[in-house]
Amino acid sequence: MSHDGVGEVAEALTGLVRDLKGFRTEMTQKMQQQEERLNMTYKSHRPQLETAQSTEAPHQKAMDLYLRSGDDDALRALSLEGKALNTAVSAEGGYLIDPQTAETVSSVLKGAASIRAIANVVNVEATSYDVLVDHTELGTGWATESAPTAETTTPVFDRISIPLHELSALPKASQRLLDDVAFDIEGWLAGRIADKFATAEATAFVSGDGIDKPTGFLTYTAVPDASWSWGDIGYVPTGAAADFDSNSPSDAIVDLVYALGAKYRANATFVMNSKTAGAVRKMKDADGRFLWADSLQAGQPAQLMGYPVLIAEDMPDVGANAHCVAFGDFGAGYTIAERPDLRVLRDPFSAKPHVLFYATKRVGGDVTDFAAIKLLKCAIS
Numbered sequence: 001m002s003h004d005g006v007g008e009v010a011e012a013l014t015g016l017v018r019d020l021k022g023f024r025t026e027m028t029q030k031m032q033q034q035e036e037r038l039n040m041t042y043k044s045h046r047p048q049l050e051t052a053q054s055t056e057a058p059h060q061k062a063m064d065l066y067l068r069s070g071d072d073d074a075l076r077a078l079s080l081e082g083k084a085l086n087t088a089v090s091a092e093g094g095y096l097i098d099p100q101t102a103e104t105v106s107s108v109l110k111g112a113a114s115i116r117a118i119a120n121v122v123n124v125e126a127t128s129y130d131v132l133v134d135h136t137e138l139g140t141g142w143a144t145e146s147a148p149t150a151e152t153t154t155p156v157f158d159r160i161s162i163p164l165h166e167l168s169a170l171p172k173a174s175q176r177l178l179d180d181v182a183f184d185i186e187g188w189l190a191g192r193i194a195d196k197f198a199t200a201e202a203t204a205f206v207s208g209d210g211i212d213k214p215t216g217f218l219t220y221t222a223v224p225d226a227s228w229s230w231g232d233i234g235y236v237p238t239g240a241a242a243d244f245d246s247n248s249p250s251d252a253i254v255d256l257v258y259a260l261g262a263k264y265r266a267n268a269t270f271v272m273n274s275k276t277a278g279a280v281r282k283m284k285d286a287d288g289r290f291l292w293a294d295s296l297q298a299g300q301p302a303q304l305m306g307y308p309v310l311i312a313e314d315m316p317d318v319g320a321n322a323h324c325v326a327f328g329d330f331g332a333g334y335t336i337a338e339r340p341d342l343r344v345l346r347d348p349f350s351a352k353p354h355v356l357f358y359a360t361k362r363v364g365g366d367v368t369d370f371a372a373i374k375l376l377k378c379a380i381s
Helices: 003-044 048-054 058-069 073-077 097-112 175-179 186-208 250-259 274-280
Strands: 122-124 126-132 157-163 165-169 172-174 222-224 231-236 267-274 305-313 323-327 335-336 341-348 352-366 374-378
Touching: 097 186, 126 335, 157 352, 165 186, 172 175, 175 352, 186 352, 231 250, 250 323, 250 374, 267 274, 274 305, 274 323
Parallel strands: 122 335, 222 231, 231 374, 267 305
Antiparallel strands: 126 157, 165 352, 172 352, 267 323, 323 374, 335 352, 341 352
16 A cells, blocks of 8 residues: 555544544533433422421531431530530430420410410529519608608518429330431420420419429419408409309409409409300390400400400319409419420430430429409309
């Protein structure tokens, strides 16, 4: 073959190699573009749960991991700054629950049918909360121009101490359920704790005996309002042994309202259960007008004689010697003291194959002004 022929073959081979390289580069680029499009499509069609998890705050991811598997490395590694989860460890290894879940529980407690909604609620860091009450009169007298001023009596302070008691809940879930990525563990835990705490608190604030629980306002000795003294709760009788008076049932409601001092009536609220409310809302005054008025605005309570009504199912039913209705300024008369933290301890050993979640909250409550609350008693006198 001539030199010219060899050169033509070499040139042809060089061109072929160049074309193959260009084809390979083009195919590589197309494959990369296709892969990018597939990735974008996959991301856009992923379940929302995956997206939500990817945007969770660090403390939420850490708490979720702890509740599901007991892994507390992430909790320990978190910063203790402000909005991050406070990972302070107690002697028994419990963690403070993350702010989002704690707010969920708190909102349910405030929305429950409990006097928490109308009482004075304070947050404390100590083991008790003391209230100083001045319930005595300061003496006064008229002075003349020349006569010496006589000494008057000095008011006396009473100290009311409200200890904080431990309220606990112990819900459980199987480990298999916790392993399910579609299960909202924080929402479930918050709901279970809220139900348990709301029920226990509502009962204790009304009728708790003060032993390892708050002291309810119905626990104190109730005396006829005419002989009331500090430390007791005054009551007004209905006029019948086990019901309202058949001839004029509404008179007892009127007497109850005006048994309360004028300075308390401005912020006063009626407290009764649903059965009692069903009986009271049928009452009319002497002119045939109903004492009860339903609210015309959503979210606002009904009113009885112009005062709001709180339906608390822990109040007694109408019956013999029952204190079926309370009326007073509970913001002044009853104080709830609580620590703002909610503690959760994960226990995977005691109830295998279930996992127990031991949640605790410290709360106390007591009457702080015995003049601010009056009762209606089903009795002749």
